[in-house]
Amino acid sequence: MVKENAWKGTLSLRLALLAILTALTTVLTMVISIPIPATQGYINLGDVGVFLSGLILGPFGGIAGGVGSALADYALGYINYVPITFIVKGLQGTISGIIFGVWKPFKRFEMRMLLALLVGSVVMVLGYFIAETVIYGVAAAVLEVPGNIFQVTFGSIVSAIAFLSITRVLGIKANHGISSSYTRWLSPTAMIVGLKAPI
Secondary structure, eight states: OOOHHHHHHHHHHHHHHHHHHHHHHHHHHHHSOEEETTTTEEEOSHHHHHHHHHHHHGGGHHHHHHHHHHHHHHHHTOGGGHHHHHHHHHHHHHHHHHIIIIIOOSSSHHHHHHHHHHHHHHHHHHHHHHHHHHHHOHHHHHHHHHHHHHHHHHHHHHHHHHHHHHHHHTTOOGGGTHHHHHHHHTSHHHHHHTOOOOO
């Protein structure tokens, strides 16, 4: 039998992390925004928050990434991008989180993180390219590809450094299967019964 305070503690921690990472993604997206007239979009630092959410929260990182980025679009006046961003950034965070924390295609921690960031980057660039092609045409969509590649590459590097720093500060041994404990900690069962968190 799980004690009530244990259940509340684990659920509260998850919700707090989700809220913090959603807010962080929103702020990072808004702090620097370079407009791209051809597609009415903009280059930003939001991918740092999206990837960090995926690495920390696993598949649930898609919620923080999608909601946080969409809120920034709305706040900055890019209303037409809100649904696109919600879907693309949500998929980016979810897929990177699945690869890193659930699927675990590689035993080595670093290789899983690299693949998660790489696939997430492809999802972001391809997702916006498809959406902008439909709305603005291929020529306009192509103009934003270099900026998106730069943005997502920068986001991957910074989020990887930030995540490794976090694991060091919290004393988590990354080379001893951090993601296996994430699968247990972030599962729906853990959300309900209050399994002990790895941090």
